[in-house]
Amino acid sequence: xxxxxxxxxxxxxxxxxxxxxxxxxxxxxxxxxxxxxxxxxxxxxxxxxxxxxxxxxxxxxxxxxxxxxxxxxxxxxxxxxxxxxxxxxxxxxxxxxxxxxxxxxxxxxxxxxxxxxxxxxxxxxxxxxxxxxxxxxxxxxxxxxxxxxxxxxxxxxxxxxxxxxxxxxxxxxxxxxxxxxxxxxxxxxxxxxxxxxxxxxxxxxxxxxxxxxxxxxxxxxxxxxxxxxxxxxxxxxxxxxxxxxxxxxxxxxxxxxxxxxxxxxxxxxxxxxxxx
Amino acid sequence: xxxxxxxxxxxxxxxxxxxxxxxxxxxxxxxxxxxxxxxxxxxxxxxxxxxxxxxxxxxxxxxxxxxxxxxxxxxxxxxxxxxxxxxxxxxxxxxxxxxxxxxxxxxxxxxxxxxxxxxxxxxxxxxxxxxxxxxxxxxxxxxxxxxxxxxxxxxxxxxxxxxxxxxxxxxxxxxxxxxxxxxxxxxxxxxxxxxxxxxxxxxxxxxxxxxxxxxxxxxxxxxxxxxxxxxxxxxxxxxxxxxxxxxxxxxxxxxxxxx
Ligand SMILES: Nc1ncnc2c1ncn2[C@@H]1O[C@H](COP(=O)(O)OP(=O)(O)OP(=O)(O)O)[C@@H](O)[C@H]1O
Ligand SMILES: [Mg+2]
Numbered sequence: 350x351x352x353x354x355x356x357x358x359x360x361x362x363x364x365x366x367x368x369x370x371x372x373x374x375x376x377x378x379x380x381x382x383x384x385x386x387x388x389x390x391x392x393x394x395x396x397x398x399x400x401x402x403x404x405x406x407x408x409x410x411x412x413x414x415x416x417x418x419x420x421x422x423x424x425x426x427x428x429x430x431x432x433x434x435x436x437x438x439x440x441x442x443x444x445x446x447x448x449x450x451x452x453x454x455x456x457x458x459x460x461x462x463x464x465x466x467x468x469x470x471x472x473x474x475x476x477x478x479x480x481x482x483x484x485x486x487x488x489x490x491x492x493x494x495x496x497x498x499x500x501x502x503x504x505x506x507x508x509x510x511x512x513x514x515x516x517x518x519x520x521x522x523x524x525x526x527x528x529x530x531x532x533x534x535x536x537x538x539x540x541x542x543x544x545x546x547x548x549x550x551x552x553x554x555x556x557x558x559x560x561x562x563x564x565x566x567x568x569x570x571x572x573x574x575x576x577x578x579x580x581x582x583x584x585x586x587x588x589x590x591x592x593x594x595x596x597x598x599x600x601x602x603x604x605x606x607x608x609x610x611x612x613x614x615x616x617x618x619x620x621x622x623x624x625x
Numbered sequence: 626x627x628x629x630x631x632x633x634x635x636x637x638x639x640x641x642x643x644x645x646x647x648x649x650x651x652x653x654x655x656x657x658x659x660x661x662x663x664x665x666x667x668x669x670x671x672x673x674x675x676x677x678x679x680x681x682x683x684x685x686x687x688x689x690x691x692x693x694x695x696x697x698x699x700x701x702x703x704x705x706x707x708x709x710x711x712x713x714x715x716x717x718x719x720x721x722x723x724x725x726x727x728x729x730x731x732x733x734x735x736x737x738x739x740x741x742x743x744x745x746x747x748x749x750x751x752x753x754x755x756x757x758x759x760x761x762x763x764x765x766x767x768x769x770x771x772x773x774x775x776x777x778x779x780x781x782x783x784x785x786x787x788x789x790x791x792x793x794x795x796x797x798x799x800x801x802x803x804x805x806x807x808x809x810x811x812x813x814x815x816x817x818x819x820x821x822x823x824x825x826x827x828x829x830x831x832x833x834x835x836x837x838x839x840x841x842x843x844x845x846x847x848x849x850x851x852x853x854x855x856x857x858x859x860x861x862x863x864x865x866x867x868x869x870x871x872x873x874x875x876x877x878x879x880x881x882x883x884x
Contacts, residue, residue, distance in 0.1 A: 527712075545714075
């Protein structure tokens with residue numbers, strides 16, 4: 350007994366691995382990859398390896414970024430295209446949260462509810478949104494509503510599934526604790542079920558935002574007069590490869606920003622997610 | 626004085642009911658009593674507490690308080706859980722104030738009461754910490770304060786000291802005795818520790834397994850001696866204490882050979 354204690358007490362504190370001296374060069378690999386690709390692109394376009402029509406130089410793309418920002422492309426500036434796309438995606442997000450969270454909660458808490466909604470969700474989930482976009486255009490026309498609806502349909506399944514999983518995992522002890530402290534059914538929902546499921550719901554929203562964003566751009570390729578997808582599509586018709594690449598870059602950067610935004614929101618609003 | 630009465634209760638899990646885990650339990654707890662239930666793992670202690678709390682419904686018999694049948698959980702029977710069951714989305718302070726918030730107690734009054742309770746469980750300085758920043762013993766005290774805030778007639782505790790080291794556990798035992806004295810609530814305590822039961826309770830109930838049933842119900846007064854000023858070490862080495870402890874151990878270990 351005392352021997353064990355002595356060994357523990359005599360042991361010198363180990364240096365934590367992270368404190369090893371020197372710089373961690375491996376962290377620079379992603380940056381090096383990006384630089385290598387840009388350099389390759391640069392040489393390929395300026396040395397005439399590839400025709401400028403197919404691959405304009407990075408500088409040409411930057412220049413067209415400036416042009417599109419200042420004087421616009423296809424009747425709208427870059428900012429207007431971007432805002433049109435963002436407006437659709439966040440409109441659809443709001444709509445799908447309002448619908449999907451209650452449906453997810455119903456699926457988790459009632460067998461009848463699960464029977465009703467599960468087949469619909471399971472059918473919708475693997476369906477590529479572009480497959481049903483034409484149908485929606487036939488039904489609802491080519492206006493804004495159709496695009497928002499398609500995006501919302503793409504976003505709803507991940508939120509429904511995540512909400513259902515979150516609600517199902519609510520700790521029985523915590524529910525009982527709240528009930529024995531006097532909680533009514535409504536209070537249980539508001540003060541225990543919702544906060545327990547929230548981390549899972551936020552994860553669902555993160556996935557939904559990714560799915561919605563890619564659906565949006567695809568939907569705009571088909572039917573829009575403004576938006577990043579439309580901008581790419583109409584530039585392609587005139588072989589405006591610089592604007593096409595610009596559009597792709599903006600879409601990619603926005604997707605990364607979404608991810609960072611969601612992570613920040615997660616840290617800020619559900620710090621208990623890792624302690625449930 | 627209130628009386629919590631577990632009145633000829635038989636209980637079986639599942640539907641249709643499987644073999645009963647509790648058979649014909651008759652146990653009555655006054656609101657001035659401290660009743661400790663001991664018994665081997667699986668003897669039905671947690672099931673018994675869940676019945677008293679209203680989380681489970683008896684298969685036969687009923688649970689009542691002064692003639693009113695218990696239909697479900699209620700703040701008059703606050704529960705302290707073995708693995709604390711605190712709400713990690715709330716701070717320690719908010720956990721303690723939960724029952725008051727549910728009742729719509731205005732914030733200034735709530736804050737006053739919560740501060741009192743936090744001070745009472747020796748956590749005045751840690752109120753604004755997140756739950757995961759607290760030690761096991763601190764969390765248990767938050768759980769106890771949270772239950773006390775409901776101002777219950779009965780405090781039902783399932784191994785509240787199970788996860789603590791020996792020294793902390795001893796301090797918490799003394800704390801529980803003072804708490805019982807001050808709160809005026811009746812206590813039903815589930816514990817693995819025979820010595821703990823003996824030191825704290827005014828009655829020790831022994832549960833035997835398969836199916837769970839009461840095989841002994843012994844009145845003791847070591848806790849009251851502590852509250853009158855004896856030290857816990859003196860009490861626990863008292864020959865009367867040791868003799869009763871051995872008797873209880875025999876009673877529980879007897880069940881081992883019965884199967
Ligand atoms: N939810 C459940 N469904 C079915 N059987 C259960 C359930 N919970 C407990 N049991 C059974 O009921 C019996 C009593 O369990 P209980 O949890 O009440 O025992 P306990 O005395 O609290 O044990 P421990 O000291 O290990 O906590 C055990 O045989 C157990 O297998
Ligand atoms: Mg138990």
